[in-house]
Amino acid sequence: MPSSAANKITLAMAIVLGVALFLPWLLHRNAPPDTLLVLYCAHDSVFADSIIRQFEAKTGITVQVRYDEETNKSLGLTNLIISERAQPRCDVFWNNQTLGTIRLKREGLLATLDPAVFARIPTPFKDPDHQWAGFAARLRVYLVNTDRMPASADDVAAALQANSLSNVAIAVPLFGTTLSHYAVLGDQMGLAGLKVWHASLRHRGMREVRGNAAVKDLVAEGACDFGFTDTDDAFAAIDAGKPVTMFPVRLETGQTICLPNSVAMLHNCPHPKAALRFIEFLLSEEVELALANSGSRQIPLGPVDHAQLPTDVLELRKWAADGISLEGAAEHHDEVLKWLTSEYTGQ
Amino acid sequence: MTLNTSIICSLARSVIIASIAVWPVVMLGAGIEASRTIRARRWRFLLAVFPYFLPELLIGFNYRLTATLLTAGTSPLTAAICTEGLYGLLMLSRGMAVGVCLSMLLPRGNASAAALHAWVLLRHTMAAAIWWAGWWRLKFFGAWQVPLVAWSVMALVTFQEFETAALLQIDRAPISWSVWLFDAHAGGLPLWDSLRLMVGPVLCELVILGPALYMLLLRPVADENGPVSNDGLNARSSAWKSVRYAALVTPGIVLFVLWPLMHNFLPIVRGGMLLLNKATLRQSLVEILTSTGFAVGATVMSLGIALRICAAFQSSPRAFGSRVFWISLLLPGLLGSLVLSLALLAMFQLPGLRGLYDTWLPLLLGQTLAVLPFAVAVGLLLMRVSDPAALHTAKLLAVSQESRIRRQMATLRWRLTTSRWLLGGLIVAHRCFWDVTVASILRPVQVEPVVTRLYNEMHYGRTEALLSLAILAALTPLAIAAAAMLLSRLATICTSRSSK
Numbered sequence: 001m002p003s004s005a006a007n008k009i010t011l012a013m014a015i016v017l018g019v020a021l022f023l024p025w026l027l028h029r030n031a032p033p034d035t036l037l038v039l040y041c042a043h044d045s046v047f048a049d050s051i052i053r054q055f056e057a058k059t060g061i062t063v064q065v066r067y068d069e070e071t072n073k074s075l076g077l078t079n080l081i082i083s084e085r086a087q088p089r090c091d092v093f094w095n096n097q098t099l100g101t102i103r104l105k106r107e108g109l110l111a112t113l114d115p116a117v118f119a120r121i122p123t124p125f126k127d128p129d130h131q132w133a134g135f136a137a138r139l140r141v142y143l144v145n146t147d148r149m150p151a152s153a154d155d156v157a158a159a160l161q162a163n164s165l166s167n168v169a170i171a172v173p174l175f176g177t178t179l180s181h182y183a184v185l186g187d188q189m190g191l192a193g194l195k196v197w198h199a200s201l202r203h204r205g206m207r208e209v210r211g212n213a214a215v216k217d218l219v220a221e222g223a224c225d226f227g228f229t230d231t232d233d234a235f236a237a238i239d240a241g242k243p244v245t246m247f248p249v250r251l252e253t254g255q256t257i258c259l260p261n262s263v264a265m266l267h268n269c270p271h272p273k274a275a276l277r278f279i280e281f282l283l284s285e286e287v288e289l290a291l292a293n294s295g296s297r298q299i300p301l302g303p304v305d306h307a308q309l310p311t312d313v314l315e316l317r318k319w320a321a322d323g324i325s326l327e328g329a330a331e332h333h334d335e336v337l338k339w340l341t342s343e344y345t346g347q
Numbered sequence: 348m349t350l351n352t353s354i355i356c357s358l359a360r361s362v363i364i365a366s367i368a369v370w371p372v373v374m375l376g377a378g379i380e381a382s383r384t385i386r387a388r389r390w391r392f393l394l395a396v397f398p399y400f401l402p403e404l405l406i407g408f409n410y411r412l413t414a415t416l417l418t419a420g421t422s423p424l425t426a427a428i429c430t431e432g433l434y435g436l437l438m439l440s441r442g443m444a445v446g447v448c449l450s451m452l453l454p455r456g457n458a459s460a461a462a463l464h465a466w467v468l469l470r471h472t473m474a475a476a477i478w479w480a481g482w483w484r485l486k487f488f489g490a491w492q493v494p495l496v497a498w499s500v501m502a503l504v505t506f507q508e509f510e511t512a513a514l515l516q517i518d519r520a521p522i523s524w525s526v527w528l529f530d531a532h533a534g535g536l537p538l539w540d541s542l543r544l545m546v547g548p549v550l551c552e553l554v555i556l557g558p559a560l561y562m563l564l565l566r567p568v569a570d571e572n573g574p575v576s577n578d579g580l581n582a583r584s585s586a587w588k589s590v591r592y593a594a595l596v597t598p599g600i601v602l603f604v605l606w607p608l609m610h611n612f613l614p615i616v617r618g619g620m621l622l623l624n625k626a627t628l629r630q631s632l633v634e635i636l637t638s639t640g641f642a643v644g645a646t647v648m649s650l651g652i653a654l655r656i657c658a659a660f661q662s663s664p665r666a667f668g669s670r671v672f673w674i675s676l677l678l679p680g681l682l683g684s685l686v687l688s689l690a691l692l693a694m695f696q697l698p699g700l701r702g703l704y705d706t707w708l709p710l711l712l713g714q715t716l717a718v719l720p721f722a723v724a725v726g727l728l729l730m731r732v733s734d735p736a737a738l739h740t741a742k743l744l745a746v747s748q749e750s751r752i753r754r755q756m757a758t759l760r761w762r763l764t765t766s767r768w769l770l771g772g773l774i775v776a777h778r779c780f781w782d783v784t785v786a787s788i789l790r791p792v793q794v795e796p797v798v799t800r801l802y803n804e805m806h807y808g809r810t811e812a813l814l815s816l817a818i819l820a821a822l823t824p825l826a827i828a829a830a831a832m833l834l835s836r837l838a839t840i841c842t843s844r845s846s847k
Contacts, residue, residue, distance in 0.1 A: 020707040224419065345530050
């Protein structure tokens, strides 16, 4: 290589490195610390984005958001927060369920807040040590294709007893709300019972796909009769005009699996004042109503004006009232994940 | 399913696909060279290589539903065969595109058919072992040279694939080691265990790359080889070759262009209108330009390092230690995006480097290292196809008194140097742009590359605006590259006018 060409290349590389190192500093050097917030958000950006922009408009605080990806929902951000424990970058973690947040609490990574911040949220949905609170929940549901089978909860229950489940779909339970579903079952049946149940599903040929959205697609397009998914995915199919309906997954006790979003502030986070303001905003009636009226139809957990809720959500609130406590599931989470990892990877 | 089983399945698939693809690649190459005009040759080349430029992410999303419909109401075994078949077909088309690209860039072997014939005539004049060694050598560096290098790279591309396999997977098929590793990480696999487990896949990759490394590293480079043969342009065009070309290129065009367009054309148009009418267009463009900026930066870095690696091989052919050092720089890229990104994440958490964690450096470094092996391959290819004699002639004529000659020679020099490197850069940048794993793990919080946003939102019903955004994201870097080529060409011509 001629030396002139080598010099040009070295110069170009130096410029690239210089830009990567100094441009972010130049862009943010004048920003006061109280006007910036770093948010890790596992809720879908389609729905979370407008809420965050509302907060920015209201407070003048700039929110830098890091979203999660569908296939590793919430596990990715939970692991990231743990790996950043020495120097937290994140101020607030908006998780789309609670189990990962409880794991962070156990790791000692969450800040304890004034109980007044969580006052609006009912006791079953918040941490007794005031480190996190739940809000705006989803439910685990059966999504049924009404062109392919009769649409009633009894028909679904009967179909689950059939010898072949090749027309039934579930997401790989290593991630997301399906993992939470398994953790709840692990709490209810014990690990041995869960293993038998899982083996029975697999033995009878239940379709396993990657993610609840894939389950929704299978059912909505008529490739499967029904599947296990969440209410927000089910509404995506319903809103698209697909021939589907849904029923809540009920445990043997008759209880449903209600999975709230959760929010927490990180211990030693860089922008605690802005973080507190965001948490207060997120747990407000205004935000719960906005999420209830969004495409994902999240179920408000705190008191809200019922007249402002859509009909769909009023129905969901009845199902959510039967929701099981997730404390037991949180205790079984690690044990269930360890077994599933061994089941799926041989590790 | 253990890691070993998934490695064996992935290896078997990549070997089978590359071995099948190598024949059509040779035929497609012949079909391209049989074109009557340079313009027809370019079009044939573009059609053949197009499937490579459609990102794995978009292919996965587009065919996820097809996979589910294929498996509807079937037994688990049939479902696995259907999914594996569809995935294999997609990988075959993609592999063929890569193979054609290589076959057109690589010089033909040094040993001609006449040399081989002469060697065959000498069969009884020497010991059998010596004769066979010579025969293999003539074959290896003759007719088999291009197919062997193409085979290696096609097998590697198939072996490393992750996104499409993950998105198509139903009942754990298609089986892929890259998906296995992702699942193991979700279950909390420690980083050091990941690095230990990566020994197997990296060894497989080195074995797969063996023929290409042998050809590209141990053989003399550039000036001892002539340029790509242009015999095909002058020879009588063969109708049979053209028909065969059309038959072979059609499946790729159907799978990667027509079928996705047929299913998504109206949503894309409607989504385009939505996108244009929304204030989100600005945000989308910022995200696309962010991705483009990082891709360009990583391309400059990786090609810069790649050229130094290539230069080290040229200048010190016998220095074993030096070669080992330079090859060791390729290892992080061979580990795959997931393990590389997690390793960098851990590295930037160390006390001495923590201050750099929230800069743009981790993402830039991740993309650079991830794409480095590919950049070295591109660099070696570009150096081999350079034509020093033509370049020297152009340089001599560039100082002509006649302005018309100076301008033409400047254009020629541009074609022989800048345009080729810009094209090579485009290929490398395309890989950086669409690498979702590195971007999602290492991106700083201040910026969002478009690929992570697409990946995050696309599952949500494949909305029309997102489809349009995906198309916009795919086209913008190409438009920027086209503009860069045009500007550099104009600059070259302007410079030739002013200089005398």
